[in-house]
Amino acid sequence: MGIAMTRVGLALLVLLAALPTAAQVAPGPSAPANATSAAAAPPADLARRIIDDVEARMRGKASVGTLEMVIERYHRTLRMDFQEVFPDRSLVRITAPAEDAGVASLKRGHDLWTYNPRIDQVQKIPPALMLDAWMGSEFTNDDVSRGSSLKLDYETGSAEAATRDGVPTWRLVLVPRPDSPVVWEKLVLEVARDDLRPLAQEFYDERGKLARVLLFKDFRSMPDGRLYPFVWRMENRQEAGRATEIRVQAMEFKDGLPDAVFSQRGLKRGR
Amino acid sequence: MQFLGLCWRDIGRNRRRSVLTGLVMGFSVMAMMAVIALNEGSHRQLIESATDTLLGHAQIQREGFREQPDLEHHLTPAELAVLAPEVQAAEDVKAWAPRLVTGGLVSRKAHEAPGADDDGAAEGDAGGSVEDSAAAEGAFVLGVEPARERQVSRLAASVLPDRPRARCLRACGAALGLAKAAGDARCEAACREAEPGFEGAACATAGTRLCGERATGSGPRADEGEDATARCRATFLEYCEPARFLADATPLPDQPWLGEAVLGSGLAAMLGVDVGDRVALTTGTATGRPFATLYRVTGVLHSGSVELNRTTLLTHLDKLAAGLDLPGAASVLVLAVHYPAAAPEVAAALDRRVTSLTPGLRAWSWRELSPELYIVILLDSVSLYVTLILMFTVIGVILINIVTMSVLERTREYGVRLALGESPRRILWGLVTETCLLCLASAAVGVVLGEGLTWLMHTRGIDLGVDQVQVAGVLGQAVIYGDFTLLAPVFSVATVLGFSLLGSLYPAWRIHRLRPVDALRFS
Numbered sequence: 001m002g003i004a005m006t007r008v009g010l011a012l013l014v015l016l017a018a019l020p021t022a023a024q025v026a027p028g029p030s031a032p033a034n035a036t037s038a039a040a041a042p043p044a045d046l047a048r049r050i051i052d053d054v055e056a057r058m059r060g061k062a063s064v065g066t067l068e069m070v071i072e073r074y075h076r077t078l079r080m081d082f083q084e085v086f087p088d089r090s091l092v093r094i095t096a097p098a099e100d101a102g103v104a105s106l107k108r109g110h111d112l113w114t115y116n117p118r119i120d121q122v123q124k125i126p127p128a129l130m131l132d133a134w135m136g137s138e139f140t141n142d143d144v145s146r147g148s149s150l151k152l153d154y155e156t157g158s159a160e161a162a163t164r165d166g167v168p169t170w171r172l173v174l175v176p177r178p179d180s181p182v183v184w185e186k187l188v189l190e191v192a193r194d195d196l197r198p199l200a201q202e203f204y205d206e207r208g209k210l211a212r213v214l215l216f217k218d219f220r221s222m223p224d225g226r227l228y229p230f231v232w233r234m235e236n237r238q239e240a241g242r243a244t245e246i247r248v249q250a251m252e253f254k255d256g257l258p259d260a261v262f263s264q265r266g267l268k269r270g271r
Numbered sequence: 272m273q274f275l276g277l278c279w280r281d282i283g284r285n286r287r288r289s290v291l292t293g294l295v296m297g298f299s300v301m302a303m304m305a306v307i308a309l310n311e312g313s314h315r316q317l318i319e320s321a322t323d324t325l326l327g328h329a330q331i332q333r334e335g336f337r338e339q340p341d342l343e344h345h346l347t348p349a350e351l352a353v354l355a356p357e358v359q360a361a362e363d364v365k366a367w368a369p370r371l372v373t374g375g376l377v378s379r380k381a382h383e384a385p386g387a388d389d390d391g392a393a394e395g396d397a398g399g400s401v402e403d404s405a406a407a408e409g410a411f412v413l414g415v416e417p418a419r420e421r422q423v424s425r426l427a428a429s430v431l432p433d434r435p436r437a438r439c440l441r442a443c444g445a446a447l448g449l450a451k452a453a454g455d456a457r458c459e460a461a462c463r464e465a466e467p468g469f470e471g472a473a474c475a476t477a478g479t480r481l482c483g484e485r486a487t488g489s490g491p492r493a494d495e496g497e498d499a500t501a502r503c504r505a506t507f508l509e510y511c512e513p514a515r516f517l518a519d520a521t522p523l524p525d526q527p528w529l530g531e532a533v534l535g536s537g538l539a540a541m542l543g544v545d546v547g548d549r550v551a552l553t554t555g556t557a558t559g560r561p562f563a564t565l566y567r568v569t570g571v572l573h574s575g576s577v578e579l580n581r582t583t584l585l586t587h588l589d590k591l592a593a594g595l596d597l598p599g600a601a602s603v604l605v606l607a608v609h610y611p612a613a614a615p616e617v618a619a620a621l622d623r624r625v626t627s628l629t630p631g632l633r634a635w636s637w638r639e640l641s642p643e644l645y646i647v648i649l650l651d652s653v654s655l656y657v658t659l660i661l662m663f664t665v666i667g668v669i670l671i672n673i674v675t676m677s678v679l680e681r682t683r684e685y686g687v688r689l690a691l692g693e694s695p696r697r698i699l700w701g702l703v704t705e706t707c708l709l710c711l712a713s714a715a716v717g718v719v720l721g722e723g724l725t726w727l728m729h730t731r732g733i734d735l736g737v738d739q740v741q742v743a744g745v746l747g748q749a750v751i752y753g754d755f756t757l758l759a760p761v762f763s764v765a766t767v768l769g770f771s772l773l774g775s776l777y778p779a780w781r782i783h784r785l786r787p788v789d790a791l792r793f794s
Binding site for chain 2: 076116
């Protein structure tokens with residue numbers, strides 16, 4: 001009896017000791033296929049630092065530049081000029097091809113206007129159409145109008161160690177705040193572990209399925225020392241063959257831009 | 272025959288009882304027929320409200336269009352060339368029409384009064400405030416061929432008639448550059464001179480004459496030249512013409528970014544536009560390019576479809592298709608059939624033909640296109656017939672009571688007949704035959720009265736006294752009309768006869784068990 005109890009007790013002890021190891025080995029639902037177990041626990045304030053760093057890296061006070069947008073679904077390439085004042089003013093205008101030149105998009109706050117020189121008409125995008133494609137791309141009107149509101153609209157969870165294409169990363173889950181008018185069930189922001197530069201942003205729909213991924217590539221040093229991604233690639237993960245790549249051709253950070261730029265006259269100026 | 276004669280004579284033995292019984296049976300038949308006729312009529316109206324506007328009786332579409340109605344799922348010109356003669360030759364198909372379906376952003380184009388600056392000063396752009404730009408609404412854009420569309424839908428007939436007097440005078444004054452009072456007086460005088468009835472069309476002619484006077488110096492602002500005069504005349508032609516559907520011939524074929532449109536009443540109200548005003552449409556083409564165009568509103572329609580009224584802009588198919596980089600293409604072929612009740616069968620037969628001719632295309636009836644409407648109608652019908660049967664169960668109990676009382680009263684008579692050697696079976700058949708004869712005679716009267724009531728409801732209808740009734744996205748009409756159907760008399764008579772026979776079962780059982788001795792003693 002005593003020997004049997006000892007054997008049972010030992011078996012229970014072994015079982016109890018194995019449980020934490022088993023939990024670590026089993027992958028969680030949001031971990032990518034190439035996740036590895038954490039080498040070390042993330043710092044307590046890491047989530048806040050990641051968001052702050054992304055916002056600071058991706059935005060200056062203001063910026064101007066040119067970019068190319070390649071819409072793979074339609075085999076189209078658009079050239080655009082852009083002007084932006086962080087956090088809520090931007091003006092983008094198509095400069096090529098000639099048939100679409102002058103079409104422009106203005107953001108003020110969370111509102112978006114579009115202008116077409118062919119009919120000389122400014123139209124405000126109504127809320128019901130904010131999920132429509134922006135300029136025919138995989139980016140939506142909502143992306144353009146809400147691009148810089150991660151801090152305002154989402155709550156952060158804890159960061160989880162992972163890798164992406166061989167680069168050690170932190171994956172941060174962002175869940176919408178209860179009163180935020182956002183359409184995604186959750187976002188996952190993945191940043192490089194060494195310098196917190198953003199590598200990918202995953203968008204999950206209301207069913208918890210991965211809808212699309214925004215990849216950041218071609219990081220280059222800016223005059224102020226920051227590393228900035230010159231390629232933004234949005235891939236639709238629910239429909240094959242649909243991706244849009246924005247390639248920044250030239251960019252300059254500025255201290256500010258006149259507010260008159262972001263007006264109806266500014267919107268029409270390119271006609 | 273002698274047996275029938277005897278049964279008929281027995282019915283008349285107690286005339287009061289027989290008349291009362293007959294009244295119950297006849298009234299039941301009449302009431303049931305009326306209810307069924309009203310039910311069938313209301314359902315037909317509901318279906319017509321949907322099929323006569325957006326749905327059609329059937330449609331041919333690319334597979335996947337129902338789930339994702341976008342430009343990618345379209346019918347190519349080659350497919351249309353194959354389908355058109357097939358559909359034309361189909362015996363059951365009365366007419367067909369192509370439609371192109373897309374979505375877009377629509378806004379009111381600021382009124383460009385003749386003589387206004389070209390840099391948009393008339394749009395109130397002085398301060399450059401983008402918040403002053405026109406409100407835009409998402410719209411469901413339909414490209415149609417007006418002549419064909421008239422044969423498959425009532426969209427053209429749904430354009431609200433109007434008297435363009437007010438907007439014509441407003442445009443006239445603005446066109447002549449006069450203050451409102453002076454403009455109204457001068458324009459009204461010119462219009463009345465042209466046509467006392469002041470129908471608007473005459474004002475268009477009169478107004479263009481005024482523009483001519485303006486150019487020759489007899490009117491105000493005579494120094495503006497030919498362009499201003501042309502704009503003046505164009506304004507009259509746009510604002511003084513009565514409301515109408517799209518012209519059969521596509522206007523301005525050499526100007527791809529100008530055209531005509533008809534708006535749903537709800538959309539027009541949200542945008543604040545009227546006939547003669549211009550609206551701007553922006554959307555994406557099938558190749559992802561931005562597309563923008565201006566339309567002059569020729570009419571505002573109000574149909575039986577809530578969705579159509581609130582969101583739809585109709586324009587010419589060929590121009591829209593060319594602008595969307597889909598020349599010659601369409602999204603769907605809408606079909607009208609000769610016998611709407613047979614639409615599902617016609618669509619099924621067409622589906623087999625279409626899938627063999629043009630793989631990837633399907634034909635659907637309105638039931639598949641609007642399953643929610645079909646389910647509502649089905650549930651309504653089932654609940655009606657269940658209610659009728661329950662109601663007639665009560666009537667059946669009444670009939671059982673009547674027939675049982677009749678048998679009880681004649682117990683002694685049955686006793687005598689049994690004692691004289693008549694078989695119980697013959698007496699039982701006699702009872703059943705009497706019941707049937709009385710029921711059929713009463714039902715005949717009931718059918719006549721029921722058809723008369725149906726005729727009244729068919730011609731005059733029943734006014735529900737409400738403005739609008741919305742069912743599954745379709746506007747039901749406030750006045751419901753009854754329909755003549757074979758179902759009504761057949762179902763009604765069969766039900767009453769069935770319950771009558773059921774009611775005679777207990778009395779028949781009593782007769783079967785009757786002993787002549789006991790019957791003779793019965794009092």
